[in-house]
Structures are given as structure tokens and as C-alpha cells.
Amino acid sequence: MPNRVPFNDVLLSSVGTPEQAELLDSSPRSRVWRVRLTDRRLVIVKQITDTGDTGADADTRFARELAGLRLAGRAAEPAVAPALLATDPAARVMVLEHIADLGRTDDWMPGYAESLARLHALTGPADAGALPVGSGPTAADAESFLKLAGALDVPVPPAVPDELARLLERLDPTPHHALLHGDPCPGNDLRTADGVRFVDFERASLGNGLIELAYFRIGFPTCWCAMSVTAAPLREVEDVYRTTWRGLTGKDVPGDLADACAGWLIQGDALVERAHRGTVDQFARVPAEDFEWGYVSARERLVHRLGVVADMTRDHDHLHAVGRLSSALAGRLLRRWSNLRPLPVHDARPW
Numbered sequence: 001m002p003n004r005v006p007f008n009d010v011l012l013s014s015v016g017t018p019e020q021a022e023l024l025d026s027s028p029r030s031r032v033w034r035v036r037l038t039d040r041r042l043v044i045v046k047q048i049t050d051t052g053d054t055g056a057d058a059d060t061r062f063a064r065e066l067a068g069l070r071l072a073g074r075a076a077e078p079a080v081a082p083a084l085l086a087t088d089p090a091a092r093v094m095v096l097e098h099i100a101d102l103g104r105t106d107d108w109m110p111g112y113a114e115s116l117a118r119l120h121a122l123t124g125p126a127d128a129g130a131l132p133v134g135s136g137p138t139a140a141d142a143e144s145f146l147k148l149a150g151a152l153d154v155p156v157p158p159a160v161p162d163e164l165a166r167l168l169e170r171l172d173p174t175p176h177h178a179l180l181h182g183d184p185c186p187g188n189d190l191r192t193a194d195g196v197r198f199v200d201f202e203r204a205s206l207g208n209g210l211i212e213l214a215y216f217r218i219g220f221p222t223c224w225c226a227m228s229v230t231a232a233p234l235r236e237v238e239d240v241y242r243t244t245w246r247g248l249t250g251k252d253v254p255g256d257l258a259d260a261c262a263g264w265l266i267q268g269d270a271l272v273e274r275a276h277r278g279t280v281d282q283f284a285r286v287p288a289e290d291f292e293w294g295y296v297s298a299r300e301r302l303v304h305r306l307g308v309v310a311d312m313t314r315d316h317d318h319l320h321a322v323g324r325l326s327s328a329l330a331g332r333l334l335r336r337w338s339n340l341r342p343l344p345v346h347d348a349r350p351w
Contacts, residue, residue: 042098068204078194115196117244119207120178136206159321173207185223214260224294306330
């Protein structure tokens with residue numbers, strides 16, 4: 001039964017006895033309940049399921065989420081994630097602190113950026129191996145991006161292949177050890193009186209925090225609710241992130257934000273939801289069909305990302321040719337499909 005909470009004897013003795021359970025909306029890969037215990041406390045119970053995965057994949061996601069939550073639990077107050085109260089590894093069940101979400105707040109992004117920087121700053125080189133190294137674009141992604149230009153009859157400047165090859169080298173995550181959430185989307189953040197807390201750490205990894213700071217510019221690339229952040233709020237949230245990081249680490253944020261945005265641009269899998277990633281070349285689909293994810297189409301996401309990279313690389317030392325190609329591709333898409341809409345602005349984020 002959907003409201004039957006999977007509590008074994010260990011959870012019953014360590015957490016308490018469920019009195020009432022409400023099944024909450026979640027991805028097909030998990031079941032999540034809000035549970036009231038007999039002592040009137042509220043907790044969240046999450047179970048990782050096999051749906052859409054092999055058992056081994058589900059075990060891996062469970063292990064990653066536990067590791068991510070435990071690392072996130074290092075944060076001094078205010079916390080950046082719910083506290084992990086208990087686990088049942090055999091059933092892939094975790095019991096988490098219940099956090100009351102304030103819901104809609106007018107200026108949500110500065111607090112989001114601050115908590116993101118605090119999350120990223122929690123780990124360092126001593127944590128290597130605690131989580132997988134973050135994934136990023138590959139040579140196959142770069143090749144698919146160039147094939148898209150060919151399919152749209154957009155000439156590729158001669159310097160682009162070399163620029164992309166060097167971009168992949170610069171985006172190597174192995175020298176970096178920031179705690180990455182893996183999917184820091186609106187909906188995976190809870191707004192509290194003390195700040196933002198992140199949930200759903202199934203894709204947690206270690207890498208460069210700029211990959212997730214880039215979400216604000218590149219349109220939240222792993223999220224169904226793609227959105228655009230305009231200039232003044234964008235500068236504010238990036239300043240908040242960098243100031244917070246510097247205050248916690250004593251160092252400037254490493255890397256180049258233009259590189260991070262270009263890395264998201266050339267990943268065709270970032271045009272589709274997780275269940276469809278790694279199945280086909282998504283860029284190869286773009287000239288023939290405009291497929292939707294959420295309320296935004298693939299071509300609309302792509303035009304936004306192309307425009308961002310074109311704007312960021314006009315005077316860039318290492319991505320100038322990639323920027324010119326991005327500008328040309330954006331123009332070609334808009335001329336061929338004139339009904340493409342800009343991404344919704346950040347004020348329209350879903351709640």
C-alpha cells in the first residue's frame with residue numbers, strides 16, 4: 001500500500017513508530033513520505049526504488065545520497081541539508097529531518113547562491129573518494145555539437161575543434177573537491193527562516209563548484225523548469241556566491257565561469273530529462289524535431305545556452321571561436337524557427 005512506510009525493527013527502535021504517513025510527489029526513482037510519529041514528531045522517509053534502474057544503479061544512488069547528506073551535515077548552523085536520522089540500507093530507506101518550507105519568497109536567489117557556496121565549501125582534497133568525481137562533457141559531446149553545426153549548415157571556424165579539446169582539459173573535475181549537489185534545481189531546495197537547504201542528493205559528487213554556479217547563467221540545465229536570470233540579479237547572486245566561498249575558504253573560486261557554461265552547452269543530454277540521457281545523440285534530433293521537457297522545448301533551451309556562451313566569450317582568450325560559432329548557431333535556429341520563445345524569467349519559477 002502506498003502509505004505503508006517501510007520501517008524495520010531497527011528504524012522503529014531508533015526513530016519511533018509511524019502513526020500517520022502521507023505519500024509525497026517525487027521522481028519515479030524514489031518514494032517519499034511525510035510521517036507523523038506517535039510522539040507527534042514529523043520526519044521524512046525516502047526509499048530509493050528500482051524503477052527505471054537496475055538494482056545496482058539504485059544501490060549506487062542510495063549510497064551517493066547517504067554520502068552526500070553526511071558530508072553536507074558538516075555545515076555549521078545554519079544547515080544546508082536535512083539531518084540524516086537513520087537508515088535501512090537493505091531496503092534503501094533513509095529517515096530525514098522534516099523541514100518546513102516557507103514556500104514562495106520574492107527574492108529567492110541570493111539565499112540559494114549563499115547555501116550553494118556553503119555546500120561546495122564543505123569538502124576538500126582530504127575527501128577524495130568519498131563520492132564519485134563529477135561528470136562533465138566528453139569528446140563525444142564535442143563531436144556531436146560540431147555535427148549539429150554541420151546539420152544546420154553553419155560553418156565551423158577552424159579554431160573551434162582545438163578550443164573544444166582544450167576546454168575539455170580545463171573542465172577536468174579531478175583536481176577539484178567541492179561537494180556538488182548534482183541536480184540543484186528549484187524544487188530540490190527548501191526555503192527556511194535560516195536559509196536554503198538542499199534535498200535529493202542522489203547525484204552528489206566532488207568537482208568544481210562553478211559547474212553549479214553556472215546554473216544561473218545557462219538556464220538551470222538539469223532542471224525541467226529552465227529559466228533565465230536577468231543581468232542585475234545575475235551579478236548579485238554570483239557576487240554572493242563568490243563572497244561566501246572566499247569567506248569560508250580564504251581563496252577565490254577556481255576556474256572560469258565561461259568554461260563551465262560552454263561545458264553545459266555542448267552536452268546534448270542536458271536537453272532531456274534524466275530517464276532519456278545516454279540513450280541517443282540528442283543534438284542529432286534537434287534539426288528534425290523540437291522535443292519538450294517541462295514547459296520549454298529543446299531548441300529554446302539550446303538558443304538560450306548559445307546566446308549565453310556567445311555573450312561571455314566575445315573577448316575570451318580561449319573560447320573566442322566557440323563564441324562566434326555559438327552566435328551563428330543561435331541566429332540560424334531563430335531564423336529557421338521564428339516562433340522559439342525566450343526562457344521564462346526567474347520570477348516565474350515554479351513553487
